[in-house]
Amino acid sequence: MPGYRLGSLTAVSEFKEFPGQPAYCPDARHFIRTVLADHRRVVEDAELVVSELFGNGCRHTRSGEGGTLGVSVSALVTELTVVSVADQGPTAADLAARRRPVPVLKPADSDTLGWRGIHLVSEVADDWGYSPNDDGGLTVWAVFESPHPSMARLTG
Template identity: 35%
Template sequence: MSAGSEPPVGTFLDRFVLPADPAAPGQARRRLAADLAGRGVPAEVTETVLLLASELVTNAVLHGHGEPVLEIRTTESTVWVGVRDPDHHPPQARPTDADSLGGRGLHLVDALAEDWGAVPVAGDGKTVWFLLRR
């Protein structure tokens, strides 16, 4: 995990506000899939983006105390996704075991992303982000 990172300089694809309810991860997946479809992003990368974004949006809904804002940027070689929420506390991966029903989201992000991190947003919480190679 990186302490912080600016989004890559590249093509800004989309930024959208999601509801602070259980429907948000599904809405995020549909919107991201549509955004990436026209950008030539390989299917396996898109699937990973959808999985990791869903995990971050779920965390934002459960712990962020407000509507998450999702942003996506692409370059020729990367896909960057950030999820902003109003909570100022940095994300923390919970210890899990084989019987745990939840708490694996950040572990998945750590295992599958090229890089990830969280940055404070002045007066507006934090952005948790990940970067994938295309």
């Protein structure tokens, strides 16, 4: 992948669209792992977060009803990394009920099955959030701020 290099790291920015079906989650993880091959300090966490966000998009949005999910990853040579998953908006049932679900960090309940994905994202990433898309969907993003040791010397 072409891009700006510092030592062994290359700045990267890639986007890929996948069918909104759980069977394509391994492909999304592989995409993240491939793009971030030089960014070993964040690749596993980024892959885990994309897996969670991809699964949420399949379960909770129109993307999982025959649509698609867009997966994006950008990493600088400082290892500041952003991953995101863009969905196609609320399900037909949510639209009919006039609901607009957004990811929320709910209190953990050990008796509840599921609802731990955003907790995992919150624990693994340095920051996360979401923003609305022009098509009615959401992009859920996560940031990893693991500075490269040589950059820490330059800034510290």
